[in-house]
Amino acid sequence: MNALSCATLGDVLRFHARHRPDKPAFETAGGASVTFGQFNSRVNRLCSALGQWGLRKGDRVAVLSRNRLEYVEVFGVAKAGLVAVPLNWRLAEAELVKLLAHSAPQVLIVDEAYKEVAERLRSLLPDLRHFVLLGPEGAGREDVPGSEGSGWTGYEDLLRQAADDEPEALVAPGDALCLVYTSGTTGAPKGVTLTHRGLLDNCNASATDVMALTEDDYSLAVLPLFHVGGMWYHLFPCFAAGCTTLLMAEFEPGALLRELQARKVTNVHVVPTMINAMLNHPLAATADLSHLRLIFYAASSMPAELLRRAMQCFSRSGFVQSYGSTEAGMVTVLSVADHLRASKPAGEHLLSSCGRVLKERRVRIVDDAGTELGVGEIGAISSYCPGVMAGYWHDADATAKVLQDGWLDTGDLGYLDGEGYLYLVDRKNDMVVTGGENVYPSEVEACFYQDPAVLEAAVFGVADPRWVERVVAAVVLRPGFEADEQALMQRIRSHLAAYKCPKDIFFTTDLPKSGAGKVLRKELRKKYGASEL
Numbered sequence: 164m165n166a167l168s169c170a171t172l173g174d175v176l177r178f179h180a181r182h183r184p185d186k187p188a189f190e191t192a193g194g195a196s197v198t199f200g201q202f203n204s205r206v207n208r209l210c211s212a213l214g215q216w217g218l219r220k221g222d223r224v225a226v227l228s229r230n231r232l233e234y235v236e237v238f239g240v241a242k243a244g245l246v247a248v249p250l251n252w253r254l255a256e257a258e259l260v261k262l263l264a265h266s267a268p269q270v271l272i273v274d275e276a277y278k279e280v281a282e283r284l285r286s287l288l289p290d291l292r293h294f295v296l297l298g299p300e301g302a303g304r305e306d307v308p309g310s311e312g313s314g315w316t317g318y319e320d321l322l323r324q325a326a327d328d329e330p331e332a333l334v335a336p337g338d339a340l341c342l343v344y345t346s347g348t349t350g351a352p353k354g355v356t357l358t359h360r361g362l363l364d365n366c367n368a369s370a371t372d373v374m375a376l377t378e379d380d381y382s383l384a385v386l387p388l389f390h391v392g393g394m395w396y397h398l399f400p401c402f403a404a405g406c407t408t409l410l411m412a413e414f415e416p417g418a419l420l421r422e423l424q425a426r427k428v429t430n431v432h433v434v435p436t437m438i439n440a441m442l443n444h445p446l447a448a449t450a451d452l453s454h455l456r457l458i459f460y461a462a463s464s465m466p467a468e469l470l471r472r473a474m475q476c477f478s479r480s481g482f483v484q485s486y487g488s489t490e491a492g493m494v495t496v497l498s499v500a501d502h503l504r505a506s507k508p509a510g511e512h513l514l515s516s517c518g519r520v521l522k523e524r525r526v527r528i529v530d531d532a533g534t535e536l537g538v539g540e541i542g543a544i545s546s547y548c549p550g551v552m553a554g555y556w557h558d559a560d561a562t563a564k565v566l567q568d569g570w571l572d573t574g575d576l577g578y579l580d581g582e583g584y585l586y587l588v589d590r591k592n593d594m595v596v597t598g599g600e601n602v603y604p605s606e607v608e609a610c611f612y613q614d615p616a617v618l619e620a621a622v623f624g625v626a627d628p629r630w631v632e633r634v635v636a637a638v639v640l641r642p643g644f645e646a647d648e649q650a651l652m653q654r655i656r657s658h659l660a661a662y663k664c665p666k667d668i669f670f671t672t673d674l675p676k677s678g679a680g681k682v683l684r685k686e687l688r689k690k691y692g693a694s695e696l
Contacts, residue, residue, distance in 0.1 A: 173242035206239030212325035220244030228274035243330035354556030369400035378405030486517035492550025595624030
């Protein structure tokens with residue numbers, strides 16, 4: 164038996180505490196670390212302290228923080244049957260209030276950087292009973308577990324005064340482990356209920372079939388832990404496999420490249436916008452990344468031209484892509500072997516693919532009536548996965564719309580080729596319908612990335628009195644480069660049908676992105692004169 168065959172997250176923690184108690188589980192760039200044995204003990208103390216406050220199985224514990232050691236411990240409350248609720252620290256206060264009111268946690272654990280924000284939330288959330296502070300300011304507080312005062316409890320004080328006993332709650336694989344809110348890139352965020360069974364199934368698929376992890380790997384986690392890409396695809400698989408993981412609080416391309424080199428990191432998970440930023444940093448050409456055997460990318464489509472550049476720059480690393488979602492879990496993988504095949508002319512088309520279906524999963528492409536489509540036909544991607552969500556939190560109607568008989572409507576459009584490779588065309592809600600014709604933004608964006616002056620590009624639709632929608636683009640130029648709208652438009656017209664070409668190009672210094680690095684097209688639509696479409 165190994166940790167990847169465990170039934171619950173608590174079983175994983177106990178397994179590592181017995182078999183590798185002195186090995187570092189997590190480290191930070193600032194020098195902090197915790198071993199697997201210490202991690203299990205600290206989680207036990209946290210569960211015990213929350214139990215003293217009256218929390219019982221099924222109660223929620225929210226956390227508002229950037230990546231840090233204690234953040235991972237909060238997920239560990241699942242040992243006691245509690246449900247972790249990671250919050251996006253990028254959200255406005257009004258958005259946080261909505262999520263907290265919806266998830267109704269009894270405890271909010273807050274990084275001291277967000278203490279003032281949390282203070283302003285207190286009066287709006289009378290049912291939120293306990294506030295816990297992370298960081299130096301949270302140490303040495305007088306408040307103690309059980310206190311009913313209006314102040315804060317220091318996180319370390321909370322653990323210090325609690326017992327190191329294993330929780331007594333009976334936790335089953337089908338129980339909720341965490342409640343993760345979608346990024347809201349196409350609408351209001353929804354609370355996705357993820358179970359122990361679902362999380363560990365994805366851990367197993369990721370660690371074995373996707374990244375081939377062993378306990379000798381040294382992993383780096385830079386995506387925010389409030390996002391499924393940070394905790395579902397990378398962090399927990401590495402922990403379950405017995406790896407040591409370096410936690411970075413935020414992404415900065417130079418800092419990431421330096422840590423990859425200095426720590427001799429073997430595997431890292433990034434998103435395409437991060438890869439783009441790394442490629443355009445001076446260190447990319449000189450950093451010694453000979454130990455980096457695997458660059459795992461996911462969360463959004465990778466333009467083929469960008470992938471070509473990345474494979475040339477980081478030629479000693481293998482590349483792996485996975486496609487999935489918060490609701491579905493991991494669905495497909497484009498393996499290292501697939502990327503090597505794609506580096507040759509005969510397999511170049513695979514650069515646009517997100518791979519083939521993983522074992523115990525199924526994918527079908529369907530039309531609006533639910534009829535399965537043939538090879539090469541574009542339709543809605545529907546997936547069947549062991550790790551699928553239990554449902555949207557307190558929203559049976561929304562759950563029923565996307566999840567039927569185990570099949571999930573992913574909200575994405577794509578097609579399958581004759582070899583079973585899946586090609587992601589775009590999000591349904593991002594597709595532009597202009598004059599009755601469908602335009603997929605990713606196809607147009609790929610043309611922009613062929614221009615050496617273009618650093619980033621996002622294509623979207625805005626309201627138009629004649630065409631209903633017209634195609635437009637927001638473009639960020641590389642430092643030191645110049646380009647004009649007409650020249651770029653002419654380049655696009657030489658590659659695409661006229662109806663697909665942008666009618667306007669807006670030059671900007673940056674593109675709005677979610678915490679996971681996804682471009683927020685709805686924000687671009689607002690900025691450039693469109694209502695929500």
